Structure formats: structure tokens, C-alpha cells
Amino acid sequence: MLNIRRVVILLVAILVGSTAAAQDVGTVNFWDQHQRLAKPALPTLERIRFLTSVDYPPFNFLDARGRLGGFNVDLVQAACEELGLIDRCQIEARPFADLVPALLRGEGEAVVAGVAVTAPNRATLAFTESYFRYPARFVTRKDRPLAEPLAFSSTGKKVGVVDGSAHVAMLATFFPMAARVAFDNRELALEALRKGDVDAVFGDGVGLSFWLESEAADRCCSFSGGPYLSQRFLGEGLAIAVARKNADLAKALDYGIGQVIAKRRFSELMLRYFPVSAF
Structure with a gap:
């Protein structure tokens, strides 16, 4: 018989999966649509220098012509347009390790490059509301999908996961009856999936969404649940x-x-940079 803790875990997992299934993948966003923000008094800055890196596609990268681009770059440009600040906004690229030190030295006004929102960072930094959250996903072979709710259908299934990752702990908490199989890296886990040595791989949905369209995947697999x-x-x-x-x-x-999201420009960016939705 299931104990109370396990029943609670199953119910949480079912709820998460049901909520996710109701989302429109083309318009997903993480903003509270009920909040109504008044247009603020704009900062009296001669310019707003956004600092970013170039090594985190599709969020920040250099294109074939060597120009800075990516989801983050287009998002801040769109936000500047909504604020009427487009002529005062600049975007500069630096090594990721130098971004926060440069910001604190006054060499920029904002960093848009995935600086972690943590208690230690909040000691010296302020953050906007989160505009993107990373989903975890299951990937399975197309001929062996897992049905929702995965809290039940994953019972006894061999699920590959990268050893030491946050997804190991998440899988153990929300899908405790899956048989966890740890791999040293994602590539080994996905190769085991292709061969049929595991029934699924659980990991970062963004990375997995790009793998699904890659030559390495060879159209073998798809998302299940989530x-x-x-x-x-x-x-x-x-x-x-x-x-x-x-x-x-x-x-x-x-x-x-918020204005970018309300006018559906955020959705356009999602479709542009994530052709296979992670959601």
C-alpha cells in the first residue's frame, strides 16, 4: 500500500502534468497576466548598457556575420521600444565571468545573460521578475511513449538522468517509482535511449528540444508528458x-x-528561437 507521502507526491506530479497539458505552447510565458503595472517614471540615465555573453544559444550568441543576437537580445530591445528608450539602449558582449563585476564597476546598467537569482546575488543585485523558466521533460522513443499521468506510467520504467544534476533529485521526489539510471552526461543517457536500454530520459527541456531536431536523434524520439x-x-x-x-x-x-508579453511579441520570440517547443 502507498504511504501518505507517496500519495501526496503522486498528486503533485499529476497536477503539474495536467496544468502543463493545458498550456498553449505557442504563447507560453511566465508572467502574471493579472498584474497591472503602471508605467514607471523612467530612470534619468543617458544610456542603458545591457551586458551579455555570446556563448549561450539560443539566448545569447554571435550569428554567421558575427553580430550579437538571441532571445535575450531581442527581448531587451523590444522592452526598450515599449519604454520609449530604444535610442538609449545599448547591448555589449563580454565573457560571462566578467558580467557582474563589470556591472558593479559601473561599466553597464543591466546584465541579461542568465545570472542566477539567488540569495547571495541578491545581496548586491536587484532583479526583474523572471521572464523564462526552465522546464524538465521526459524524452521517450516514438514507438514506446509514456502516457500521462507519468507519476503512474513511469512506475518500474528505466529513466536515464545525468548523475549529480538537479533532475536526479527532482525525478526522485516527483516520480519515486521510476527506476533511475544515472549517466555521466546527457549524451550517454540519450544514446542509451536510442538503443532501447532505458525507457526514457529526464532532463532540461530546452536542451532536449534542440536534441530532438538534431542529426544525433535521427527522429527517434519525442517528449512524453510535462x-x-x-x-x-x-x-x-x-x-x-x-x-x-x-x-x-x-x-x-x-x-x-510586461508590455512585450501583453502584445504577444514574447510569443513571437518563443516561436522564433524555439522551433521545437520545450513546453
């Missing part, structure tokens, strides 16, 4: 960071991003 979101295991997602003294700038950017 997406599954968890702040506890996967963090607070992506937000723009500013120095704490510039917290008003974060609020202004919140308004700008």
Missing part, C-alpha cells in the same frame, strides 16, 4: 540583473517586458 516546473529544483529562471542602487531600473524593465 512540462514540469519546479523553483525548488530548477531555480527561479531567467531575469535581468541590475545593481541594487538601480532597483528602479528593474521595475521599469518589468513594465517593458
